[in-house]
Amino acid sequence: MSRYRLMDAQRASFPVGLMARLLGVSRSGFYDWARRAPADDPWAGLRSEVERAWLASKGRFGARSVRAALPPESEGATLYRVRKLMRELGIRGIHPNASKRTTVPDPGAPARPDLIRRDFSSPVPTVRLVGDITYLKTAEGWLYLATVIDLCTRMVVGWALSERMVAGMCVDALRMAKSRGYVAEGAIFHSDRGSQYTSRLLADWARANDVRLSAGRTGSCHDNAVAESFFASLKNEMYSLRDWPTRDEARHAVVGYVEGYYNRARPHSTIGYRIPAEEMEAFFERTRSLCEELPAAA
Numbered sequence: 001m002s003r004y005r006l007m008d009a010q011r012a013s014f015p016v017g018l019m020a021r022l023l024g025v026s027r028s029g030f031y032d033w034a035r036r037a038p039a040d041d042p043w044a045g046l047r048s049e050v051e052r053a054w055l056a057s058k059g060r061f062g063a064r065s066v067r068a069a070l071p072p073e074s075e076g077a078t079l080y081r082v083r084k085l086m087r088e089l090g091i092r093g094i095h096p097n098a099s100k101r102t103t104v105p106d107p108g109a110p111a112r113p114d115l116i117r118r119d120f121s122s123p124v125p126t127v128r129l130v131g132d133i134t135y136l137k138t139a140e141g142w143l144y145l146a147t148v149i150d151l152c153t154r155m156v157v158g159w160a161l162s163e164r165m166v167a168g169m170c171v172d173a174l175r176m177a178k179s180r181g182y183v184a185e186g187a188i189f190h191s192d193r194g195s196q197y198t199s200r201l202l203a204d205w206a207r208a209n210d211v212r213l214s215a216g217r218t219g220s221c222h223d224n225a226v227a228e229s230f231f232a233s234l235k236n237e238m239y240s241l242r243d244w245p246t247r248d249e250a251r252h253a254v255v256g257y258v259e260g261y262y263n264r265a266r267p268h269s270t271i272g273y274r275i276p277a278e279e280m281e282a283f284f285e286r287t288r289s290l291c292e293e294l295p296a297a298a
Contacts, residue, residue, distance in 0.1 A: 004033040006089050009051055043085060049074055050085045054093075057266075060237040062093025065266075068273030094236050112198065115214035116190040120226045122152035125283045126184040129157070131173060131191050132227035133165060134234075136254065138244040145234075145254060146173040146196075148189070149226055150182060153283070154268045155276035156230065156258050157182035161251050167199035174202075178209060182280070190214040192224050233262070 007019045007030055020027045041047075053069040054061055061069065063083040070077050086092060122128035128151040136143040146169040148158035158177030160169040170191075177183050189206065191197035193215045206213050216224050238257045244250040267273040 003090060004030050005047070006091075008034065009048065009089070043076070043081070046070075046074055046077060046081065047085045047089065049077075050082055051089055051091070054086070054089075054091050057093075058237075059091070060094050060266075064269065065093065065273065068267040112193070112213055112215040114190075114216055115188050115212060116216070118216075118225070120151055122150070125150050125152040125155075125280055126182050127187050128152070129177070129183065129187060129189045130224060130226050131158075131170065131189060131197070132224055132231065133170070133194065133196060134231040135165070136239060136244070136250055138247050138250045140245075140247050143247045143250050143254075144169065145231075146170050147227060147230060147258075148173045148177040148182075149230060150276075150280065151226065153276045153279040154226070154270055155182075155263050155280050157280075159255075159258055161254065163247065165196065167196040167201040170196050170199075170202050171205045174205065174209075174211070181284075183209070183211060185210045186212065188212045188214050190216070190224065191227075192216055230262075233266075234258075 003023045003025050007016065007023065007025075010019060016030060017027055020030055049070050050066055053066045056069070057065065063079060063086055066086065067077055067079055067082045070082075116128070116130070120130070129148050130151060131146060131148045133144055133146045136145060141163065142165075144162050144165045146160045146162075147156050149155070150157050157180060158173040158175070160172035160176065162169040162172075174183065174189065183189075187210075189211050191214070196202070197213075197215065203213065205211075234254070234257060238253065238261075239250075244253070263277045264275060266275070268276055271279055
């Protein structure tokens with residue numbers, strides 16, 4: 001029955017015969033079901049909204065994210081109901097796969113404190129940030145991505161792509177975040193103990209920009225779980241779904257995912273299924289309003 005409902009929902013877009021063949025059902029069975037189906041389906045509207053939200057996510061969203069993306073006026077949109085409708089439609093979200101780390105520690109690097117201690121919360125944006133590097137495979141060779149993520153909004157506030165895994169890309173990602181106004185004075189930047197993050201180049205930049213450096217324990221992915229979670233989302237929701245012939249094509253896709261989707265369209269569970277960029281903008285709007293009120297109060 002769920003296959004028939006899916007066919008019925010897509011009748012305006014695809015031939016019934018084609019859908020029947022792809023879904024492994026008969027045309028006659030579908031038409032028989034359509035004749036017997038009740039004309040008044042109380043969940044027809046919500047079913048369409050669920051399918052629309054799932055399709056808009058390009059098949060990435062699970063039930064919780066689909067529910068968060070539904071219009072506020074959607075009636076009866078409990079998590080149970082959304083899950084049930086998704087089962088009826090034969091759709092599901094993308095589940096994460098295991099990740100592989102790229103950390104190569106420098107045994108001669110100076111000791112660095114762990115200022116985060118697995119507390120990945122932050123009272124306001126721009127003051128607690130995390131970063132890491134991941135590898136991306138293309139037919140031309142490896143492409144490396146360094147990120148800076150704000151712990152309050154979960155927005156990727158800085159990033160850099162390079163054909164080599166070097167310390168300069170970590171500095172470039174932080175420089176981007178700083179230039180956008182997303183790194184406060186005295187902010188904490190937390191990373192693993194990879195040689196790129198314990199380099200003198202990064203230490204000099206942090207000192208010049210009043211950023212406190214923090215590092216987790218060697219070999220513990222849990223000490224930088226937020227950065228690891230973002231990389232899992234990037235690969236499971238977009239990058240691992242196809243092959244990438246060139247680095248240039250991969251670059252464009254990664255930038256589009258980060259800036260066009262993850263920051264500005266994807267609901268994030270940690271912040272109540274709100275949008276990271278919208279949360280960041282709301283913070284700056286509150287800050288601007290407060291600054292405007294201060295002279296009048298004085």
